[in-house]
Amino acid sequence: MRAPDFWWRRERTAAASLLAPFGALAGAYASARMKREGRSVGIPVICVGNPTVGGAGKTPTAIHLAHRLAGLGRRAVFLTRGYGGTLHGPAVVDPNRHSSAEVGDEPLLLARAAPVIVGRDRVVAALGAERLGAEALVMDDGFQNPALTKSLSILVVDAGVGIGNGLCVPAGPLRAPLAPQFARADALLLVGEGAPGDEVGIAARAAGLPVLHGRLAPEAGAVARLIGRRLYAFAGIGRPSKFFETLDAVGIRPAQKRAFPDHHVFTEGEVDTLLREADAGDYTLVTTEKDAARLASNTAGRTLLRAAEVLPVRLVPDEASGLELDRLLAKALAPARAV
Structure with a gap:
């Protein structure tokens, strides 16, 4: 699916206005759903999500976090739904055996960095991670899914487009209103540069969230x-x-x-x-x-x-953001270390 152009226009178009009531209903449902209590699986869960539909740099961010976790002495296992794939799972992704038609394209990229479990039921998939030696689960997407209790949630925003017209699907790109999403996040990561991202950063700081900055650097x-x-x-x-x-x-x-x-x-x-x-x-x-x-x-x-x-591209945070990521990860891992 290609996102409608009017989603990313600052001014509200006729199409956006027509769909706004439906977006308000969808946003209210998503907000209520996020309030549900999740299940703890005994392993720290690091969630990388984005407040909008579409690409923002989640997968490079998830890979970067897995490398940082390795630097902190923790073995990461990726957990993903496998969007676009036919496999319901839970299943461990094998790039030599699985195709993107089965598991989706993102899991094949993640598997180059660490083991990946694909599963539509995230709790069942997470429970299977322990046999892979998981010391931390890194979720690529799933921020709005309440099934698992998260130890750390980072929202990723493409600074070039921000949150578009600020409306919820189908009127705009937001998966839920921004305020309740910020209330359940621990940090905002702006990827790239742009005034739309700066505005989201201002809103995040007002909500008490640390704002991190990074860029996608080609090999x-x-x-x-x-x-x-x-x-x-x-x-x-x-x-x-x-x-x-x-x-x-x-x-x-x-x-x-x-x-x-x-x-x-x-x-x-x-x-x-x-x-x-x-x-x-x-x-x-x-x-x-x-x-x-x-x-x-x-x-x-x-x-x-x-x-x-x-x-190929990789996420490169600026120096201050890298230090903040290490602090956030250490805090998320601390309860598990104390057991």
């Missing part, structure tokens, strides 16, 4: 391979323009760009079109790691992937 080796080449960039993520902006930020400006909906499964026709257009313009195709994970799941996608470069 240096991948950047070096792309410099000086005519590029055709394509992406099917929450905000494809964010991928294009990442390329621009390192001085790489694609001659052609094509955006697809989030979690898009590329058809044979689309693969043929991309390959044909790249060949006609003597372009090098370049895409995201998430898209690469999906493309590897079928024959047509693998053909496209062999012809494309992949640009």
Whole structure:
């Protein structure tokens, strides 16, 4: 699904106004649901969520936290619903056996950093993590799901778009009103820069939340391979323009760009079109790691992937935010250490 453009406009459009009553109802339900008491599974649960629908940088943040936990001497296991996959779980993700069609694209990326359990029932999935030696569970998404008691919840916001028009789905991108989400969060992480993110940061500080800052940095080796080449960039993520902006930020400006909906499964026709257009313009195709994970799941996608470069990115917090993350993680882990 591609988010409607009017979600991200500051002024309220006619479509947003028409849908606002439905958004208010959905937001009230989500707020009430978040109040339910969750279950503790005896392992610290670190939740990475976002207040809006769509991509904000949750998966790179989750991977970064797993690395920081390792630095603190804790073995992390990822817990995820496996959005877009058919597998109900609980199941341990095996990149050599599972495809994105089965477990979703994000779990395949997470599995490169630490073990991953996919499960629609998060409590059942979490209870299975102990046999993997989990000393901390890192949830990629699930902030609004009340099933598990969280030890630490970090809301991630794309600073370039913030919370859009500030309305709840379907009138806007918010999953629930901002105030009750802030009330259940421990920190806000702004990824990138932009006035929309600054405004969310002001609201978070007013609610008593620490505001952290980070950026998505592309892998240096991948950047070096792309410099000086005519590029055709394509992406099917929450905000494809964010991928294009990442390329621009390192001085790489694609001659052609094509955006697809989030979690898009590329058809044979689309693969043929991309390959044909790249060949006609003597372009090098370049895409995201998430898209690469999906493309590897079928024959047509693998053909496209062999012809494309992949640009991995990682979260890089600023120095002060890195120190604050370590403090928050240590606090979340402290009760478990005292047992």
